[in-house]
Structure formats: C-alpha cells, structure tokens
Amino acid sequence: MASKKLGLKKTEDTDEIKKTTMAQRRWRLLARALTHSSEQLNPAEEEISVRRFTSFGLVNPTLLENAPVDPESSWYEYSCVIENELFIAQVRRINKTFTANELIGFNNTGNVCVWPSEECLAYYLLNNQNICRDKIVLELGGGMSCLAGVFVAKYCGPAGVTLTDGNVTSVDNVRCIVARNNMEDFVKCGVVQWARAAALLRQSANGNRVQVHPYIHP
Numbered sequence: 001m002a003s004k005k006l007g008l009k010k011t012e013d014t015d016e017i018k019k020t021t022m023a024q025r026r027w028r029l030l031a032r033a034l035t036h037s038s039e040q041l042n043p044a045e046e047e048i049s050v051r052r053f054t055s056f057g058l059v060n061p062t063l064l065e066n067a068p069v070d071p072e073s074s075w076y077e078y079s080c081v082i083e084n085e086l087f088i089a090q091v092r093r094i095n096k097t098f099t100a101n102e103l104i105g106f107n108n109t110g111n112v113c114v115w116p117s118e119e120c121l122a123y124y125l126l127n128n129q130n131i132c133r134d135k136i137v138l139e140l141g142g143g144m145s146c147l148a149g150v151f152v153a154k155y156c157g158p159a160g161v162t163l164t165d166g167n168v169t170s171v172d173n174v175r176c177i178v179a180r181n182n183m184e185d186f187v188k189c190g191v192v193q194w195a196r197a198a199a200l201l202r203q204s205a206n207g208n209r210v211q212v213h214p215y216i217h218p
C-alpha cells in the first residue's frame, strides 16, 4: 500500500502495514478455527493468539478415568496443595468444537479453557480463606468451570455462593460441576449478562423495586 495514496508519513505507513499483517494473521487463525483445521500453529501465529500460556501450575488438572463419558466433555480432578493441605474439586471441561453460529453468539471465551486468571483466583482464595468466610459470594464471568467459586464453596466456609456467566453453555456446564461435587443445595448457578444486570440495577436505583438475581435460562 503506497504511503502517497494514503497520505501517510513513513512511520504511519510502517504501522499501517504491521496492522494489516496482524489482521491478516488473525483472520487466518479464525478461518482455521471455523474450518476445524487440525494444523499446528506456526510461531508467528502463536504470537498473535491471545492465549499465550495455559497455566501457572498452581491448580493442576488430572483426567478422571471413571467419570461419565460423552464426546463433548471430559471430567478432571483439579487439585492444589497449600501448606501440605490438599484441595480437590471435580470439573467438567467442554471439548466440543464450536460452530460459526455459536462463535458469533455471546462471548465464548469461557468455554475454550479454564484461564490462568481463574486458577490464580482459586489459589489466592484458598490461601486466604478468611476473605470469603461467612460472606455471600457471587462469581461473575466464571466461564465453564467457575473454578474459584467452586473451591470457595467447598473449602472457604461462605454463607452462600452464586456462580454465574453470561454464556448459557458455560452455566449449564457449571451446573453439572456443582451437582457432581454434591453442592446443589448450597450453590446457585445462573446466567448473568452484565449490561442487562446493570440496567436492572439502574432501574432499581431510580426508585423501582427490581430484584436482580441470576435468571435461569430455558
């Protein structure tokens, strides 16, 4: 692309070319996901992928051999040792390949993996159990595992726990996890989309009485 045509100075021109190249590489990555290509990423493509590493190794998954089998998911035992104490929870991970329609629907990043930030939060709260003790705990955007909220419910003595995400598939998966860890009586799960919840809160601030709680998606 000629800088003359765009009326760009030399440095702007170089930046423009860099951006175009980056955009092209991102589109190629997306195309590969949509066509379900199993080709390995090359180093340049790895670099533009937002997910640069998978774990800090604080909470570690082991595949559960004797868990329910279905082609779209697998069960893992997530474990963490802090000062010689072992913490474990069984977690269902979604393995399915998403269709183009699902990918352009509501944010699907929480169904891709358990992100390292969720792992850190789980570890931090297990290591600082007083933060949640006797408190009402609400996890927002917890993805397909709500790993931190699950560990809090199991080990940190909260007064109540509600696990949420805006993605219906994630929340359905979290319900399975809560059931398998025998916490159905104590832990609520629901779809909460932040813009919608914020609008309800604004209405309630305007004097209307509105209850904001996770709604159960059909």
Ligand SMILES: C[S@@+](CC[C@H](N)C(=O)[O-])C[C@H]1O[C@@H](n2cnc3c(N)ncnc32)[C@H](O)[C@@H]1O
Binding pocket: 106, 107, 108, 109, 110, 111, 113, 114, 115, 116, 117, 118, 119, 140, 141, 142, 143, 144, 145, 165, 166, 167, 170, 192, 193, 194, 195
């Ligand atoms: C990068 S994922 C992280 C998931 C999980 N916390 C983890 O670390 O494994 C971001 C999550 O935020 C949720 N999310 C994004 N925008 C949202 C919104 N506007 N309302 C509710 N949830 C949202 C997505 O559905 C997704 O599960």
